[in-house]
Amino acid sequence: MIVETGRILKGFAAGARKSRKRFPHQFAVDGFYDVDGMQDDRLARLHRCDLIHFNDGIGKSWDSLCLWAQVAEWLVLHQDQTYDFESLYRLWASLGTDSECRLFFDFFIREMKMHGLTPELDECVICRKPFFIEGMNQKDYVFVIEEGGLSHPQCRAGLSLDGAAVLFLKSRLSESLPALENQTLARASQESLNRVIIPYLEWQMGQAFKSRRVHLKQSTL
Numbered sequence: 001m002i003v004e005t006g007r008i009l010k011g012f013a014a015g016a017r018k019s020r021k022r023f024p025h026q027f028a029v030d031g032f033y034d035v036d037g038m039q040d041d042r043l044a045r046l047h048r049c050d051l052i053h054f055n056d057g058i059g060k061s062w063d064s065l066c067l068w069a070q071v072a073e074w075l076v077l078h079q080d081q082t083y084d085f086e087s088l089y090r091l092w093a094s095l096g097t098d099s100e101c102r103l104f105f106d107f108f109i110r111e112m113k114m115h116g117l118t119p120e121l122d123e124c125v126i127c128r129k130p131f132f133i134e135g136m137n138q139k140d141y142v143f144v145i146e147e148g149g150l151s152h153p154q155c156r157a158g159l160s161l162d163g164a165a166v167l168f169l170k171s172r173l174s175e176s177l178p179a180l181e182n183q184t185l186a187r188a189s190q191e192s193l194n195r196v197i198i199p200y201l202e203w204q205m206g207q208a209f210k211s212r213r214v215h216l217k218q219s220t221l
C-alpha cells in the first residue's frame, strides 16, 4: 500500500473474511481506498476499508497496468524512502488517460536525481567532446547504458535516443532549463525514453525489473 504519509506499507485486513460490512471490496492495484488501521513500522493492521474509486485506465489497459507495476516494483525496492503522495496519486490517476506517460517518465527521472544517477548528456562519455543536442542529428549520438550517458556512435555502440527525448531528460534533470510542459512528447520520443530510462536504472542499481520483462513480452509502447 502507498499511504498518504508517503510511506510504502505492507498490511493485512484483520477479520476481512468475517465482515463484508467493514471490508466490502477486495484490494486491487487499480483501486484508491479509504482505510482505517493501526500501523506498526512497515506493517499495517487494517480494520476497515472503503473503495473511493477505481482507475479504469489502469484496469483496462495492459500498458498502463504494466507501467504502474514498474512504479510499484520500484517503490517496494526502495520502501525505506518516503514519497510525495500527491505526486504518486497524480501519476496513478494519469495512467490510461495521459497518452504521453509524462508523469511516469517524470517519476523515474526524479528518482535518478534522488539517487545521484544523473546521466551524462552534455559530453561524450568516451572522448569527452561536448554535445550540442539542439543542432545535432540523431545519428550523431547514442546512449550507452553501462557508461552512463551519451556517446558518439563511433566512440561506443549504444541505444538510439531521439532529440526530443534528450531535451525532455535534460529539462527534467536541470533546475535551470524550462520544463517544456507544453511540448508534445511524440510516440517516438516515448519509445526512446522507455528504451533507456528503466534499463539505465536497472544497470546502475544492479536490480532487474520483473514487471518490465513481463511488459516487454506484450507491449504496444
Ligand SMILES: [Zn+2]
Residues within 6 Å of the ligand: 124, 125, 126, 127, 128, 129, 151, 152, 155
Ligand atoms: Zn566521443
